[in-house]
Amino acid sequence: MTEYSLPLPVLEGHSADFYGFCKEGELRFQRCDGCGAWRHVPRELCAECGSWDWTWTRSSGKGEVFTYTVVGRALHPAFADSAPYAVSVVEMEEGVRMLSRVADVDPAELEIGMRVQVDFEAVTEEISLPIFRRATV
Amino acid sequence: MKEACIVGIGQTDYCRKPGSGLSQLALQLQAASRAIGEAGLKPAEIDGIMPFPNLGRAEEFAANLGCQNLRYAATIHMGGAAPAASLQAAAAAVNSGMANYVLLPAGWNGYSGARVRQTVSQDVSSIPGGAIARDYYLPFGFTAPPQWYSVLARRHMHEFGTRSEQLGAIALAMRKHAQLNSSAVMHGKPMTMDDYLASPMLADPYRFFDCCLETDGGAAVVVTTAERARDLGTRPVRILAAASGQPYPADEITNRRDIFRTGLTIAAPEAFGKAGLKPSDVDFAMIYDCFTFEVLQQLEEVGFCERGEGGPFVEGGRIELGGELPVNTHGGLLSEAHVLGMSHIVEAVRQLRGELGERQVKDAELGVVTGWGDFGDGSIALLAR
Numbered sequence: 031m032t033e034y035s036l037p038l039p040v041l042e043g044h045s046a047d048f049y050g051f052c053k054e055g056e057l058r059f060q061r062c063d064g065c066g067a068w069r070h071v072p073r074e075l076c077a078e079c080g081s082w083d084w085t086w087t088r089s090s091g092k093g094e095v096f097t098y099t100v101v102g103r104a105l106h107p108a109f110a111d112s113a114p115y116a117v118s119v120v121e122m123e124e125g126v127r128m129l130s131r132v133a134d135v136d137p138a139e140l141e142i143g144m145r146v147q148v149d150f151e152a153v154t155e156e157i158s159l160p161i162f163r164r165a166t167v
Numbered sequence: 168m169k170e171a172c173i174v175g176i177g178q179t180d181y182c183r184k185p186g187s188g189l190s191q192l193a194l195q196l197q198a199a200s201r202a203i204g205e206a207g208l209k210p211a212e213i214d215g216i217m218p219f220p221n222l223g224r225a226e227e228f229a230a231n232l233g234c235q236n237l238r239y240a241a242t243i244h245m246g247g248a249a250p251a252a253s254l255q256a257a258a259a260a261v262n263s264g265m266a267n268y269v270l271l272p273a274g275w276n277g278y279s280g281a282r283v284r285q286t287v288s289q290d291v292s293s294i295p296g297g298a299i300a301r302d303y304y305l306p307f308g309f310t311a312p313p314q315w316y317s318v319l320a321r322r323h324m325h326e327f328g329t330r331s332e333q334l335g336a337i338a339l340a341m342r343k344h345a346q347l348n349s350s351a352v353m354h355g356k357p358m359t360m361d362d363y364l365a366s367p368m369l370a371d372p373y374r375f376f377d378c379c380l381e382t383d384g385g386a387a388v389v390v391t392t393a394e395r396a397r398d399l400g401t402r403p404v405r406i407l408a409a410a411s412g413q414p415y416p417a418d419e420i421t422n423r424r425d426i427f428r429t430g431l432t433i434a435a436p437e438a439f440g441k442a443g444l445k446p447s448d449v450d451f452a453m454i455y456d457c458f459t460f461e462v463l464q465q466l467e468e469v470g471f472c473e474r475g476e477g478g479p480f481v482e483g484g485r486i487e488l489g490g491e492l493p494v495n496t497h498g499g500l501l502s503e504a505h506v507l508g509m510s511h512i513v514e515a516v517r518q519l520r521g522e523l524g525e526r527q528v529k530d531a532e533l534g535v536v537t538g539w540g541d542f543g544d545g546s547i548a549l550l551a552r
Contacts, residue, residue: 103368
């Protein structure tokens with residue numbers, strides 16, 4: 031694998047768990063054991079009901095593009111060769127939103143409401159990023 | 168709420184090339200010194216200092232200026248919302264006796280020093296959200312303010328039909344006002360809608376001309392009680408009410424149930440309620456204009472128009488001098504200089520003193536100043552002559 035030069039998450043605390051599941055090809059979010067609320071990004075306790083108990087629960091992986099931007103000029107040196115690139119906020123069936131990208135859609139063709147399905151891109155031996163592809167069904 | 172007053176204002180030259188030639192601290196000291204002098208005060212009388220977040224420490228301001236009696240030092244950590252939020256805290260401080268005269272300095276070498284985009288890429292702790300941004304935003308290239316806010320603008324366009332030409336109307340209004348302000352970096356550089364639409368996309372829908380300037384400069388104000396203000400030589404400007412607020416969650420910009428509910432959504436009704444006033448009473452507004460859509464969004468959340476109507480509201484010259492609600496008569500962060508929102512307070516004070524000549528809002532009695540910072544922190548001050 032050639033050296034990966036873009037910023038990576040730090041595998042500490044809840045992020046170690048979240049990205050650990052991604053490495054196994056699973057998108058999991060915290061789901062409160064008390065009230066059943068899903069949450070992302072990971073938190074210490076449930077802001078809805080106050081419960082400290084949760085379970086990393088598997089997402090359907092399905093969602094739709096809630097909003098997006100197309101970056102025409104990178105403002106971080108690591109992305110200088112990536113522009114133009116699109117960044118999307120995906121609203122999952124479970125209700126949480128996550129920031130990612132839709133990998134197989136040309137930025138000019140992105141649309142709010144486009145249905146997408148999670149996939150994983152192994153960028154290093156330790157880290158797989160959750161990305162999306164246009165849903166086939 | 169007892170009123171407090173702004174009794175002194177000061178600013179430096181604003182510039183891009185060749186840069187200020189001053190340190191970040193020296194720029195702010197120059198503006199502070201002018202504000203203190205304009206108020207007719209001596210530095211030893213300044214016993215409160217509220218530095219802008221991450222741009223200086225009260226101790227170094229006090230030691231350089233000669234504030235030998237400092238007893239109140241605090242910083243409101245709300246990015247660009249800090250100056251107007253600091254007016255709220257400074258008013259409370261002077262009226263509770265925690266300090267007599269509070270200095271609010273701001274300034275930086277935003278052009279010749281480290282650019283915001285560099286700070287963000289080199290120090291993740293400087294990003295609102297910190298480790299959240301590091302682990303969930305940066306790996307996907309969501310790294311800088313125009314990108315963070317562009318997704319809000321895109322969603323607004325989707326829900327309400329807001330158009331690029333409406334964002335352009337904001338950029339053009341600021342540029343038009345800058346032609347009447349010889350301190351503005353964009354003075355002598357008018358812009359047309361064609362210029363705006365032809366500028367390159369940085370973070371769709373944000374073009375180059377939707378984005379604020381990167382400049383060197385400083386500005387400062389001094390706050391005291393209404394009683395003390397009467398004894399000073401300058402014409403005081405009254406702080407009728409000020410308030411601040413945070414979006415929820417404030418540290419993560421994508422997971423808000425209502426993505427347009429920002430800090431100002433909470434702060435604006437509080438400030439108008441305290442003052443017993445309504446948005447239609449206002450003669451002018453200085454809106455924190457880091458990017459064009461943030462102006463539109465704040466106009467809606469303050470209540471100058473309904474949610475979703477900001478696009479039509481900014482058209483037809485309504486926000487220009489001579490219009491119904493002149494916005495940013497100095498040119499703002501978009502066309503005067505990026506002085507962190509302190510320059511918006513300075514301009515509001517000048518409007519209320521009636522000293523602005525050809526860019527004076529006729530008979531200005533009541534003005535609004537807002538702040539926007541981090542992932543949507545908000546602040547507002549209602550100022551009156």
